[in-house]
Amino acid sequence: MLDQLQRLGSASLNTLERLGRGHLFLLNVLTGIPGLFLRFRLVIHQIYSVGVLSLLIIGVAGLFVGMVLGLQGYNTLVDFGAEESLGVVVALTLVRELGPVVAALLFAGRAGSALTAEIGLMKATEQLSAMEMMAVDPLHRVVAPRLLAGFIALPLLAALFSAVGVMGGYFVGVGLLGVDEGAFWSQMEDKVDLFDDVLNGVIKSIVFGFVVTWIAVFEGYDTTPTSEGVGRATTRTVVHSSLAVLGLDFVLTALMFGD
Amino acid sequence: MEQSRVIQIWVGLFVAIGLASLFMLAMKVSNISALTEQDGYILKANFENIGGLKIRSPVTMAGVVVGRVSSIDFDRNTYEAVVFMTIDFKFDNIPDDTSASIFTSGLLGEQYIGLEAGGSQDYLKEGDSFTLTQSAVVLEKLIGQFLVSKADE
Amino acid sequence: MSSNQSEPDSPPQTLVKIRGLRYFRGSRAIFDGVDMDIKRGKLTAIMGPSGTGKTTLLRLIGGQLRPQQGSIIVDGMEVNKLNHRQLYELRKRMGMLFQNGALLTDLNVFDNVAFPLREHTRLPESMVRSLVLMKLQAVGLRGAHKLIPSELSGGMSRRVALARAIALDPMMIMYDEPFTGQDPISMGVLVSLLKNLNDALNLTSILVSHDVRETLSIADDVYVISEGKVVEHGPADVVQKSGSDWVQQFIQGKNDGPVPFHYPAPELIDDLMHG
Ligand SMILES: Nc1ncnc2c1ncn2[C@@H]1O[C@H](COP(=O)(O)OP(=O)(O)O)[C@@H](O)[C@H]1O
Ligand SMILES: [Mg+2]
Numbered sequence: 252m253l254d255q256l257q258r259l260g261s262a263s264l265n266t267l268e269r270l271g272r273g274h275l276f277l278l279n280v281l282t283g284i285p286g287l288f289l290r291f292r293l294v295i296h297q298i299y300s301v302g303v304l305s306l307l308i309i310g311v312a313g314l315f316v317g318m319v320l321g322l323q324g325y326n327t328l329v330d331f332g333a334e335e336s337l338g339v340v341v342a343l344t345l346v347r348e349l350g351p352v353v354a355a356l357l358f359a360g361r362a363g364s365a366l367t368a369e370i371g372l373m374k375a376t377e378q379l380s381a382m383e384m385m386a387v388d389p390l391h392r393v394v395a396p397r398l399l400a401g402f403i404a405l406p407l408l409a410a411l412f413s414a415v416g417v418m419g420g421y422f423v424g425v426g427l428l429g430v431d432e433g434a435f436w437s438q439m440e441d442k443v444d445l446f447d448d449v450l451n452g453v454i455k456s457i458v459f460g461f462v463v464t465w466i467a468v469f470e471g472y473d474t475t476p477t478s479e480g481v482g483r484a485t486t487r488t489v490v491h492s493s494l495a496v497l498g499l500d501f502v503l504t505a506l507m508f509g510d
Numbered sequence: 511m512e513q514s515r516v517i518q519i520w521v522g523l524f525v526a527i528g529l530a531s532l533f534m535l536a537m538k539v540s541n542i543s544a545l546t547e548q549d550g551y552i553l554k555a556n557f558e559n560i561g562g563l564k565i566r567s568p569v570t571m572a573g574v575v576v577g578r579v580s581s582i583d584f585d586r587n588t589y590e591a592v593v594f595m596t597i598d599f600k601f602d603n604i605p606d607d608t609s610a611s612i613f614t615s616g617l618l619g620e621q622y623i624g625l626e627a628g629g630s631q632d633y634l635k636e637g638d639s640f641t642l643t644q645s646a647v648v649l650e651k652l653i654g655q656f657l658v659s660k661a662d663e
Numbered sequence: 664m665s666s667n668q669s670e671p672d673s674p675p676q677t678l679v680k681i682r683g684l685r686y687f688r689g690s691r692a693i694f695d696g697v698d699m700d701i702k703r704g705k706l707t708a709i710m711g712p713s714g715t716g717k718t719t720l721l722r723l724i725g726g727q728l729r730p731q732q733g734s735i736i737v738d739g740m741e742v743n744k745l746n747h748r749q750l751y752e753l754r755k756r757m758g759m760l761f762q763n764g765a766l767l768t769d770l771n772v773f774d775n776v777a778f779p780l781r782e783h784t785r786l787p788e789s790m791v792r793s794l795v796l797m798k799l800q801a802v803g804l805r806g807a808h809k810l811i812p813s814e815l816s817g818g819m820s821r822r823v824a825l826a827r828a829i830a831l832d833p834m835m836i837m838y839d840e841p842f843t844g845q846d847p848i849s850m851g852v853l854v855s856l857l858k859n860l861n862d863a864l865n866l867t868s869i870l871v872s873h874d875v876r877e878t879l880s881i882a883d884d885v886y887v888i889s890e891g892k893v894v895e896h897g898p899a900d901v902v903q904k905s906g907s908d909w910v911q912q913f914i915q916g917k918n919d920g921p922v923p924f925h926y927p928a929p930e931l932i933d934d935l936m937h938g
Contacts, residue, residue: 296517298521378765381759381767384761385754388751407525407532408528410528411527414534417535436538
């Protein structure tokens with residue numbers, strides 16, 4: 252009993268300590284962001300590895316999710332004779348929820364884990380230490396460009412996911428199931444609001460991009476410098492950032508659409 | 511050098527694709543076009559009950575959207591709802607005996623204002639009111655009435 | 664810094680001065696009262712068995728770790744009293760060669776050596792190129808400048824890292840076990856390279872190693888550390904003739920002596936009976 256209490260206590264202390272370190276780390280990284288605008292080439296390289304290399308998985312996933320939404324939405328709506336609202340259902344689901352959330356989850360698995368592994372390996376092979384000794388701050392040179400790149404890339408990827416998803420819903424709904432094309436687009440245009448829906452979705456994906464990348468680079472930087480440690484850190488990145496995305500999604504949804 | 515050129519081109523393409531997606535979401539999926547055409551003149555109408563009518567609900571005439579609800583107020587004296595709507599300048603010949611009713615699109619759909627033109631030669635101008643109005647049909651009331659009439663039989 | 668520049672003719676003989684150094688990991692003392700003087704322009708060797716804290720000592724000198732007690736003064740500046748910017752300024756004048764080279768794996772050999780130049784100077788690209796090729800020439804790898812780190816052997820990696828460490832013409836350079844795991848030929852190459860660089864560039868070198876023969880053959884001054892203390896200090900020949908049994912065991916590589924072959928344990932027969 253006492254043992255368990257003690258374990259609980261030390262686990263909470265550890266968590267708190269890690270949280271503290273994570274925030275301190277973030278502060279130190281953020282001081283390096285302004286300098287990056289003079290050396291944007293570094294950021295562009297990272298946008299390539301976190302953004303361009305995630306394009307395919309995001310595009311394909313968006314297409315399939317949109318097609319499934321088209322099918323399921325149609326089957327439900329047709330019972331009410333409301334299949335012309337299919338466009339609305341598909342677009343709202345994607346723009347408000349699935350676009351930001353699924354893109355962020357895929358991003359955590361594809362780009363986040365890669366970031367953690369990359370930084371963790373740089374630590375394990377003393378590349379970060381070597382930079383420090385060359386008077387180059389790895390937080391500014393290595394971590395800051397990656398954080399900024401993730402922050403820029405995810406909102407664009409989420410927008411792509413939603414846009415491709417709408418196209419997927421259109422192919423299935425209009426192309427295969429015979430929903431009226433004009434109704435599909437005009438109802439969608441009518442019921443989806445630029446600010447309430449699209450902009451809120453973009454805000455979500457900005458928040459997710461920031462949090463996922465933050466967790467990924469912190470886990471990499473904080474890793475135990477062994478191959479086993481890097482492996483564990485990578486797993487933690489995916490688990491923690493996925494949970495963070497889903498939890499934050501609830502909070503943001505309640506704040507944005509809660510009234 | 512060559513490789514970093516390729517990377518830059520890819521990143522440029524990536525940003526372009528992302529922005530194009532955002533643009534599509536804004537223009538094609540959402541109602542940015544409806545937001546921009548807010549030019550028009552204001553008419554108002556009193557209703558006993560507006561049901562689920564909202565700001566930006568459409569105002570239609572013969573099924574064509576001629577304007578949108580721009581604000582909804584409450585009259586402290588008559589205990590009625592006052593609905594202001596912005597009508598597009600294009601439709602400047604609405605007779606002053608036109609009636610305004612609140613309808614529901616479909617069984618569970620959104621509510622909107624439907625205008626039915628009268629025969630008068632005088633047209634409504636900025637700030638005028640509709641004299642003939644019909645409130646929203648509240649489903650619960652209907653069902654209530656239906657049950658009561660059944661019970662009476 | 665200013666006090667140094669005002670009297671450039673008579674720089675103090677000691678570049679790194681360590682006094683009363685104590686450093687703990689948890690409750691374990693890695694260093695328990697260490698004094699050292701690293702002389703300018705000399706090659707000083709620090710020897711000791713694995714795990715005594717040789718790497719830790721280099722990190723303390725480089726300011727990556729902070730001692731709990733004592734002072735480390737490099738070129739007149741107390742390392743752990745410097746702020747971030749001053750520390751980074753100081754590090755530009757220090758080179759460090761990590762145990763496995765620690766080359767940046769996403770850059771090729773040329774860009775690795777160019778890295779400190781591009782980060783800290785605004786030299787035109789043509790000048791960077793000449794400098795990099797000169798440094799690579801000094802370590803004999805000019806022909807390898809297009810290779811990527813994974814294509815290099817261990818010895819080549821260390822030589823590239825060495826070229827990188829001297830890219831900014833530092834005042835001192837620290838080597839962390841540069842000979843470990845090298846075949847005899849690349850070991851010989853590295854040994855003479857270290858010696859030549861030290862003499863030709865008038866560098867101050869700190870060489871951490873447990874390769875006794877090679878180290879003693881080139882060191883001007885030797886410290887032997889064990890269990891957090893300096894157990895022997897002096898020129899190579901003096902250390903070689905040390906009266907300490909422990910030092911003799913270490914230098915001659917005997918498997919038993921003051922450092923027992925067996926990890927402390929109860930009598931074997933007791934363990935077997937109770938197992
Ligand atoms: N990050 C660390 N955390 C805990 N202990 C460490 C860490 N780094 C080194 N040590 C311990 O400090 C001691 C000295 O390590 P090190 O300086 O690497 O020794 P050496 O370079 O002489 O082999 C070792 O016993 C090691 O276990
Ligand atoms: Mg070591």
